[in-house]
Amino acid sequence: MARKSILTVLMTAAAMPFCVSAQATDLEVTHWWTSGGEAAAVAELAKAFDATGNHWVDGAIAGSGGVARPIMISRITGGDPMGATQFNHGRQAEELVEAGLMRDLTDIAEAGKWKEVVNPPSLLDSCTLDGKIYCVPINIHSQQWLWLNNDVFKKAGLEVPKNWNEFAAAAPKLEEAGIVPLAMGQQPWQTSLAFQVLLVAVAGPDTYNKVYGDKDAELAASDALAPVFEAAVQARDMSKKSNVQNWNDATSMVITGKAAGQIMGDWAQGEFQIAGQTAGKEYTCLPGLGMNEVIQTGGDAFYFPKVDDAAINEAQGVLANVMMSPETQVAFNLKKGSLPVRGDVDLTAANDCMRKGLDILAKGNIIQAPDQMMSADSVQQINDLFVEFFNDPSISAKDVQTRFAAIVADAE
16 A cells, blocks of 8 residues: 555545544553663544643553553452553454453544554454444554664674574574674563574475464474474573663663564664664564564554543543544654554654565565464463463473464364
8 A cells, every 4th residue: 555645645535534532531551661672653543632622541460561560450340441542463452352341433433444554454353343333443553573682793793694594594603702692581472482483494485374374383392393393492592691681671682782683563763762772773583583474464553442421431432532542653663673553644754664664565575463262361372381481491392382282273
């Protein structure tokens, strides 16, 4: 989809139902964006919503989605809903929607012509159940990235790697120089993310789709996938001295030169920006670990719990339109490091890494996130497995492959 001039988009956006509210309403919005870069991005959402005459009441929950989601779900099911809440694209809120606890946004989506502007369409499909739209996709976040500190390699007398194999080969010399080769936090989703990224990089997107999408347990257990699990063992060895918990602490290790690289989603860009670093200068980003360049079209979406309050309902509708507006899409995603869900906005201010992502997206080299293809329970089982694997060197590549294949066989 062609990306028009931002001025053209803003002029044509006037027809969208995006207006100042008749009365100021406080709207609590829960999310798990608490790092420096994330907070800067959230501030753009709050500023845009407050400009409508309403008031964004920030409900940040520290500790990542794995900590925040159970709290959010408990509040909604317990009769204490917030005005809006973040989930990832996919099936995380499926049961809440099926229980009738989430607001139907179809009328707002149709008035705003979301189906015409959201790209790729799978983002809106992930918000749709039984033909009705229940969430606002706000960004495209891809996990498939390796972030590298250029100076660390130069000081160690090494060329900056161009792919995962070169990076892994540089590990011994980095360790000799007192550098942790691979920074990795210990939150469950981080270790699982690293494995998923390695699977796509080493085995390719088609294999990834068959395993996560088709639940092909036979392929998951086959010799063809053995190199993926061997690469996971490499990653475990390279990250054994990375003693941090949070993803942004691991990113900080790379920024400060304590570590050489990190496998992390494009949201890491926000941390580099806050630190005043420039893509292509102080740091390098390798989509697909430099091996299979694809963009994973997962990301974040906002749902609006049903409430019996006319003022809240009106404010929810205003926020939904604000989040999808061209202005907010540009301002938020430039700070977040993600790509906009609208295919019709101009991103001339995009940095080197974002341009790589946009180019891959334009080529159509995309895959869905695990949350879009597997149930939350199945994804959690895989998360738990790789937490154990990365913390227990006695688990061999063959052992973890066997256990992974068993989860895939039972996955929903």
